[in-house]
Amino acid sequence: MRYLTAGESHGPQLTAIIEGLPSGLTLTEENINADLARRQKGYGRGRRMQIEKDRVQITGGVRHGYTLGSPVALIVENKDWTHWTNIMGIEPLEEEQSEIKRKVTRPRPGHADLIGGIKYGHRDLRNVLERSSARETTVRVAAGAVAKTLLKELGIEVASHVLEIGGVRANTPNYSTLKELKERTEQSPVRCFDETAEKAMMEAIDQAKENGDSIGGIVEVIVEGMPPGVGSYVHYDRKLDAKIAAAIMSINAFKGVEFGLGFEMARIPGSRVHDEIVWSEEEGYSRKTNRLGGFEGGMTTGMPIIVRGVMKPIPTLYKPLQSVDIDTKEPFTASIERSDSCAVPAASVVAEAAVAWELAAALVDQFNGDRLGTLVQAVKEQKEYGRLF
Numbered sequence: 001m002r003y004l005t006a007g008e009s010h011g012p013q014l015t016a017i018i019e020g021l022p023s024g025l026t027l028t029e030e031n032i033n034a035d036l037a038r039r040q041k042g043y044g045r046g047r048r049m050q051i052e053k054d055r056v057q058i059t060g061g062v063r064h065g066y067t068l069g070s071p072v073a074l075i076v077e078n079k080d081w082t083h084w085t086n087i088m089g090i091e092p093l094e095e096e097q098s099e100i101k102r103k104v105t106r107p108r109p110g111h112a113d114l115i116g117g118i119k120y121g122h123r124d125l126r127n128v129l130e131r132s133s134a135r136e137t138t139v140r141v142a143a144g145a146v147a148k149t150l151l152k153e154l155g156i157e158v159a160s161h162v163l164e165i166g167g168v169r170a171n172t173p174n175y176s177t178l179k180e181l182k183e184r185t186e187q188s189p190v191r192c193f194d195e196t197a198e199k200a201m202m203e204a205i206d207q208a209k210e211n212g213d214s215i216g217g218i219v220e221v222i223v224e225g226m227p228p229g230v231g232s233y234v235h236y237d238r239k240l241d242a243k244i245a246a247a248i249m250s251i252n253a254f255k256g257v258e259f260g261l262g263f264e265m266a267r268i269p270g271s272r273v274h275d276e277i278v279w280s281e282e283e284g285y286s287r288k289t290n291r292l293g294g295f296e297g298g299m300t301t302g303m304p305i306i307v308r309g310v311m312k313p314i315p316t317l318y319k320p321l322q323s324v325d326i327d328t329k330e331p332f333t334a335s336i337e338r339s340d341s342c343a344v345p346a347a348s349v350v351a352e353a354a355v356a357w358e359l360a361a362a363l364v365d366q367f368n369g370d371r372l373g374t375l376v377q378a379v380k381e382q383k384e385y386g387r388l389f
């Protein structure tokens with residue numbers, strides 16, 4: 001199963017085409033829209049989020065509410081397009097209209113502008129920034145919502161929350177069910193379980209904004225219900241934890257990934273890292289702890305998956321950083337019209353989608369994924385096989 005996306009940030013629309021989704025899955029626009037709305041929320045976002053009201057349209061692969069097994073096409077319109085039809089027009093410009101182009105020649109440090117220009121030979125850096133923009137994560141979240149719909153049918157739940165913003169670290173969330181974690185997180189403007197930290201995070205965002213600066217943070221994704229043995233140890237490109245790490249790293253501004261205890265493992269002995277194995281009739285094999293975050297040898301252990309990603313501070317700053325105009329080669333300090341000052345809460349929804357996608361794709365590829373019914377049966381059998389093994 002795979003998907004591709006197309007579309008520019010201020011172009012007419014974003015598109016995703018999903019290939020390989022099983023037939024027989026109930027899919028509604030409402031379901032996907034709920035996740036699009038979650039991605040738009042979050043304290044610290046800029047004015048663009050007030051313009052957009054992201055809604056998906058399913059334009060292929062679904063009939064009377066069910067997937068057909070054919071490619072599923074999803075589109076989301078950019079409302080801002082109406083303000084950008086001249087600058088982002090598809091048709092060639094007449095000679096006398098060339099001033100409409102309003103070339104971008106001033107690359108922002110930390111964004112794709114300069115290097116993307118060098119790579120594709122664009123001397124108008126708008127040609128780079130329009131596609132490198134995290135606006136594209138809208139349709140990644142739409143594809144992730146489809147993946148989550150499939151996972152739900154297989155008894156697998158995915159949640160995400162914010163652990164850290166601008167150096168404010170939340171306590172490890174204390175919840176008995178993922179539902180409880182989700183309910184609390186959805187109410188929080190920064191998608192944080194810990195109310196004390198939530199307040200401090202919002203203050204840190206206010207402070208960054210006031211200083212014309214930006215801040216990053218850490219998000220965590222938790223998955224329950226995966227059967228054991230998904231992924232493989234036999235080849236580097238079949239290790240599922242590696243695929244998840246790549247999916248998280250592919251989110252704009254993400255710079256690191258860890259599973260379970262993560263980088264902390266460098267500081268503690270093996271006896272306090274590895275998860276001891278136990279067996280019971282009811283649960284089959286399980287672990288007293290889950291410090292490895294649900295993976296051994298690139299395969300799911302059947303324990304919850306716990307993966308974190310770190311997002312750097314947003315590169316577009318109101319407080320100017322030095323850069324060089326590519327036409328004049330003169331130094332300049334940027335002036336900015338609008339930007340997010342912190343997008344970590346939104347990014348946690350994107351991370352959730354990225355992880356959900358990799359898990360759904362791995363299940364469809366490993367088991368019989370043509371029809372929903374056979375996939376449900378195969379996953380059930382895998383759980384049972386793992387229990388009695």
Ligand SMILES: Cc1cc2nc3c(=O)[nH]c(=O)nc-3n(C[C@H](O)[C@H](O)[C@H](O)COP(=O)(O)O)c2cc1C
Nearest residue numbers: 111112132134252253314315316339340343346347
């Ligand atoms: C949800 C989200 C919103 C973002 N908003 C902005 C923004 O408003 N301004 C900005 O400069 N970067 C923003 N970014 C980050 C840039 O897209 C990213 O830094 C850029 O594409 C360069 O990629 P890299 O940081 O991975 O190297 C955002 C990222 C995410 C995930």
Ligand SMILES: C=C(O[C@@H]1CC(C(=O)O)=C[C@@H](OP(=O)(O)O)[C@H]1O)C(=O)O
Nearest residue numbers: 046048132133134135138252338339340
């Ligand atoms: C549009 C979104 O995020 C955008 C991501 C982004 C960037 O450079 O990554 C820059 C900003 O774009 P604009 O200048 O149009 O406001 C953000 O608003 C979105 O998340 O839907």
